[in-house]
Amino acid sequence: MADGVISGEYDVVVVGAGIMGSSTAYELAKRKKSVLLLEQFDFLHRRGSSHGESRTIRLTYPEEYYTKMMVEAYDLWSQAERDAGYAVYTETGRLDFGPRDNPGLVALIASLQKFSLDHEILNPDHVSSRFPMVEIPDHWVAVYTQQGGVLLATKAVSMFLSLSAKHGATLRDRTKVLDVKSEVDGVVVTTSRGSVRCGKCVITAGSWVTKLVKGIAELDIPIVPIHTTIAYWEVDPEDPDLYSSDRGFPGFQIYDELPVYGTPSLEYNGMIKVNSHRGNPCDPDTRSVAPDHKSLRDYVSPWLAKIFKGNVRHDVPVIAEGCIYSVTPDEDFILDSLPGKDSNILIAGGFSGHGFKMAPLIGRIMADLACAGSVPGIPMEYFSLNRFASNPQVKEKGLLSL
Ligand SMILES: Cc1cc2nc3c(=O)[nH]c(=O)nc-3n(C[C@H](O)[C@H](O)[C@H](O)COP(=O)(O)OP(=O)(O)OC[C@H]3O[C@@H](n4cnc5c(N)ncnc54)[C@H](O)[C@@H]3O)c2cc1C
Incomplete structure (x- = not known):
């Protein structure tokens, strides 16, 4: 990639080349x-x-709108893979389980039923015979x-x-956007390597979006960067493949x-990734990558001991690394x-770990949004900026408010 000054005029400038910026540039x-x-x-x-080895993908969501969106997302992943000529998805199956009356699980089953999506409801005995490495409590239920x-x-x-470049996009890294x-x-985007003009600017700046938007528009958007931890846990060395997808072990959520x-x-080999969906607010520019071992001990280890029949070493992980994601108060995205x-400045942020x-x-x-200003088939009210101003319930839960 050539160094040097950038200039010129574009239909759209996309800020931030994580998974959201690169997929937006491609489209x-x-x-x-x-x-x-x-x-x-x-x-x-x-x-x-957006870096690292793996992210889970599933149809199963308590919210109907996400279940429906996932049907389309799956199709778009396949189209992109075909365009690229290689795969990024591995199907492993998916098991969601928890107490029978857990509201999220009840809603998730209702969503699958509403859209007639294939699934199986399993009681604890079914789970143990189908997945001999897993044991769930008597009053629990599982959905496969x-x-x-x-x-x-x-x-x-x-x-x-690569696909963005193949379809004609210009890509520049080591170029920090200083102002929009x-x-x-239109819009003028000022960077550490010069300025460009564009019709629309799409900001997909991940955990930096709050700082960037504050600088651009004096607006406090309710997206909070969270320091979280990923961890890989060792499987019984006597049978290291026990929790492999080849042996039928699926992705899961408790x-x-x-x-x-x-x-x-x-x-x-011989390790499974298990994490909890929690973390503490942090600054993306100064955060540490140190893992939060206390959180792993308090929130993950007990489940490994309880659910996985003692075949996963649960006192300490083999690999643990601190990472960052950015959350909104209601954990829905902001796409507006x-x-x-x-x-003419659009933001896609607050992906809240999912x-x-x-x-x-x-x-x-x-x-x-950039080309037509409207989005067919998507209930954009769930993703609007002003939902935080108008919904007191969201504000109550909120980490920040508009
Ligand atoms: C540990 C962990 C586990 C997760 N698990 C899952 C999962 O299982 N399933 C799932 O669906 N999702 C999961 N997620 C969430 C998912 O990975 C994120 O929602 C997604 O990667 C966010 O992508 P992004 O492009 O918005 O942000 P980022 O990847 O952070 O990209 C933003 C980019 O913008 C750049 N940028 C910022 N400011 C500027 C600027 N001023 N100028 C130029 N560039 C700038 C940044 O350098 C960065 O590269 C997980 C996330 C984490 C951290």
Whole structure:
């Protein structure tokens, strides 16, 4: 990639080349728009939210709108894989389980039923005979869906970067966006390597989005960067393949007060990835990558001991690394334009630890917003900026408010 000054005019400038920026640039380039994708660090760096080995993908969501969106997202992942000529998805099946009356699990089953999506409801005996390595309590229930698995994270970002370039987008890394200013007939994007003009600017800056938007529009958007931890746990060395997808072990989520989720042994022999969906607010520029071992001990280890029949070493993980994601108060995304004179500046952020699986759909949504200003088939009210101003319930739960 050439160094040097950037200049010129584009239909759309996309800020941030994580999974959302690269999939948005791809979708826009496919639509024959002139696109510039800017990244402050090196492409495929490890300081944001999109790097690493794996992300789970599933149809199963308590919210009907996400279940429906996932049907389209799956289709778009397949189309992108066909365009690239290689795969980033591995189907492993998916098991969601928890107390029978857990509201999330009850709603998830209702969503699957509403859209007639294939699934099986399993009682604890069914679970033990089908998955001999798993044992769930008597009052629990499980839902199995074959359509579920793992996306290779860095490989997927790399795929969308290559596809964007193949379809004509211009890609520049080591280029930090310093300011985005609305003008009467478009937007000026000022970077560490010069300025460009564009019709629309799509900001997909991950955990940096709050700082960037504050600088651009004096707006406090309720997206909070969270430091979380991923961990890989050792499987009984006597039988290291026990939790592999080849032996039928699926991706899973435990529905309890604090969700705990995991993937089968795939990227590392004899280890499974199991994490909890929790973390503490942090600054993306100064955060540490140190893992939060206390959180793993308190929230993950007990489940490994309880559910996995003692075949997973649960006192300490083999690999643990601190990472970052950015959450909104209601954990729904923000996919919207900025208000008033800044309406040519769009943001896609607050993916709240569950956005990766929808990346190609986010690309489609942001391209629709940039090109047409409306998004067919998606209930955009769930993703609007002003929902935080008008919904007191969201504010109550909120980490921040508008
Ligand atoms: C540990 C962990 C586990 C997860 N598990 C799952 C999962 O199983 N399933 C799932 O669906 N999702 C999961 N997620 C969530 C998912 O990975 C994220 O939602 C997604 O990666 C967010 O992508 P992004 O492109 O918005 O952000 P990022 O990947 O952070 O990309 C934003 C980019 O913008 C760049 N940038 C910021 N500011 C500027 C600037 N001023 N100028 C230029 N560039 C800038 C950054 O450097 C960065 O590269 C997980 C996330 C984490 C961290």
